Amino acid sequence: MASIHDVAKHAGVSVATVSKVINNYPDVSDKTRKKVNKAIDHLRYQPNVVARGLVKRRSWTVGVLLTVPFTNPFVSELLEGIKTALENSGYDLVRLSTRFDDPNYSFLKHCRSRNVDGVVVFGVDKDNRGVDELIHSDLPTMFVDTDQVGKRAGYITTDNHNAIRMAVSHLSELGHRKIAYISGTLGPSMANLRLEGYRAGIRESGLEYNPSYMEVCDYSFDGGSQAARKLLELPNPPTGIICASDMSAFGAIQEIERHGLSVPEDISVIGFDNTYYAQVFKPGLTTVNQNIFNIGVRSIEFLIAMVENAEYSPPVIMEPSHLVIRHTTAKVQTV
Template sequence: MASIHDVAKEAGVSVATVSKVINHYPDVSDKTRKKVKNAIELLRYRPNVIARGLVTGRSWTVGVLINIPFTNPYVAMLLEGIKTALEDSGYDLMRLSARLNDPAYSFIDHCHSRNLDGVVVFGVEKDHRSIQELIESGIPTMFVDTDATGLRAGNITTDNRNGVHMAVRHLFELGHRRIAYLAGTPGHNVGESRRAGYRDGLEASSIPYCEDYVVNGDFSYDSGIQGMTKLLQLERRPTAVVCSSDMSAFGVIHSIEAHGLTVPGDISVVGFDNIYEAELFKPALTTINQNIHAIGVKSIQELISMIKSSDYPPPVVTEPSSLIVRESTATCADSVG
């Protein structure tokens, strides 16, 4: 089995230089880095993880806590971005299970027992006991879609508010005036930002806010069905619906069609997320795009920067959103909007 000394000899560099390349130090030229990597590949050298940890003081492992079902398409896209960022980083990923509703359970002890260098958290609100403990612990942490921060904790999210604003304006420009909103979970950071964007869009379009046109949901397919069923019972049903997620939009379309109506002929529908299925759905879904893959990549890049340097300021990153127009929206057929 090849040793680090063999790699150094093959590449014509010092053992210290090989160590720097393996541990991703920046003060190595691209030319030298390439020579070392070629030697590693040629000799099939594999660093000793335990020895590497003793030298660097790191476990070279980051944890990811995702507190929503892995069947959600958003999760798959987020994890793919995380995987992409980790491929050449030298870090391994550990999926964390956490009994967040167990008062006797300590998430911090869970992280320390696995000697994690850092954590990415998605789907847990910042006022949860375990999240507050994590912030106070000093473990480098990146929160996804949760506006929590700390001395060693940053966050990344999409411009949710402007995204829903754009959706409402799109429908207004198509002639719609009775625009309903299927909201996300009340009190949820993302849900509240998107709800605010709905009101912004109405105000910018001089459309009065109507409480009857706002139905709470939980971002799920079933909540889309249930919410749209309520809206269809109104005396003056909406001509368009903005949804807080693509999954709930799929449920909304199902409900509309189950009641003998068409999308977008009778009611236009806009989703939020632009998951893979949005383009494949029939009708193809008009939606607000958030670059979920990029969020996964960026969350890991920023986390590793915090791990490498205690002076690296915890980032607060907002990724832009954009409108993707497809088949589920059309000009309002109701002449009075």
Template sequence: MATNIRDVAKAAGVSVATVSKVLNGYTTVNQKTKEKVLRFVKEMQFQPNSAARSLVGRRSMTIGIFLTTGLSHPFFTEILSGMEEALKENGYDLIYLAQFSWDNKEYSFVRHCQSRNVEGVVVFGFQHEDMSFEELIESNIPTLFIDLDVKEGRAGYISSDNEEAVERAIGYLIGLNHRKIGFLSGDKASYVTRHRFDGYRKGLAEAGITYREDYVAPGDFSREMGYQGMQKLLALSDRPTSVVCCSDMSAIGAMEAIRDAGLSVPEDISVIGFDDIEMASFVRPALTTVRQNMKHIGRKSIELLDRLIVDKELAPPEAIVPTELVVRDSCGPAKA
């Protein structure tokens, strides 16, 4: 077991300064050396003193996370898992600055950041309408937004390729001869809903299918709203033969509504979800869905934020992560 940084430096065959740079998240150390140092840190069970690192490098090595919706949804837990891996590898400590919903319009992100002495923050679970981010953006605190298209000053963002994902899902249904394709929306104000809806419209247009407003049901990504939205589509005299949902939870709710109406998935109506949460493969029929690489999004958000923290001249980053259509059992050919 290592008792100080010199023990690690000697074992790794590098200088004390190099170990210090690795522990403080500097990007000037090449990847091979960084991996070697971190390996010895782990093997020797070295616990660097965060207060000492802060004094030496004038850095707190602390990142904050603003999360408004809590940690229960599988989407958020997967992202957090990826973030925590990257935080550990880069020597950062983590502070949850918010894990709840609130409507306090006077709340100050900046004051909260300053009171906790964080070097940067990740923001996710919010929409533009929830609160004003202008103060945070103008503060020059390095900030990385997830699923919120902010690219200004010292703030950037990361998101899945939502539009292309739904466009591809529509193409898959068209390949199964579906022409009556419904859409179960997420939160109407959200960045991801807007882009997924754009993908829906684009997919229909490319196939020469006329857009029908009555085939779009409102929602909020939840199982309950998925159920209610599907009920509205089922009540139509000329109901859809398939539906694309903005989340797996709403898709699961939609399948429940279809069954409760005495119909079958996919024999009567095909269903596609979005996210590929663990439950998607266990429901029956197993859910065809768009897989987001949620753990990668979490890891990448920390990597991008680290670059913003270290390089004061770095332009605001923008990262769009590819998705994958996972074909299971909830889709079938349209009835003639």
């Protein structure tokens, strides 16, 4: 690859001048500018962004820190949003290969070493020591679904609380009084907020919270099946089930059908996420739309705002969600 020196020599100017035309400085004569551009074209020169980054202390690179596999539908949609926001911005995305087996491994050091301009973090526990390091550093950071903020660290999430409240309210309006909730693993604020939303919804519908109507699973298909089984075996099973993910809703539906019952005639089911499969499979799943793509896009917008403005502190961002009503919820059966 041709370097800036080659261009300078070919154009008969100094490297400083070449640098100036590359960076569109105004103080270059038209004549020189043309000479240089011609040399650039001729040599098919492309500036080395790594070298530029060394002096500018920038890399035009955004890091992502993920502990969840790419095959996770949330992750892939988040990345799709991130990618879309990055396209044509001059930034590339770098996935940081975490090395948790190394006790000295540090997110922050890794980011520094790669010189990334900012980082978006997803799927990391808030008590991970790396998170702490990040929020106290000046490295622009966006946490997705991890409830942490700092002067240079933002937090973006779906309005989980409201989302589940709306789901309860929907069932309640359909006449359901026995509404169960299959939560995801508790601990992460995301899961906790959803559970609170469920309890708030129950309260607002004038119902009473019944602990046996609350199950926990790991968001998976099988987890949803197992939790549903427990609910169905209750002496007084629910007529409506809200699940914390589409996958667990699919699992619950299968279990319900295995028990000889049908959805939504006997039992209404609501999912969470509105993944591709929720719309594609029949009957279409009633589910909470989480605008994951948009979360990806906005996390980049805030990240870049921080990168380009050293004083900027991002707000906490709560992306709205809404219920997508399809065909797995119906009026409660009148007995």
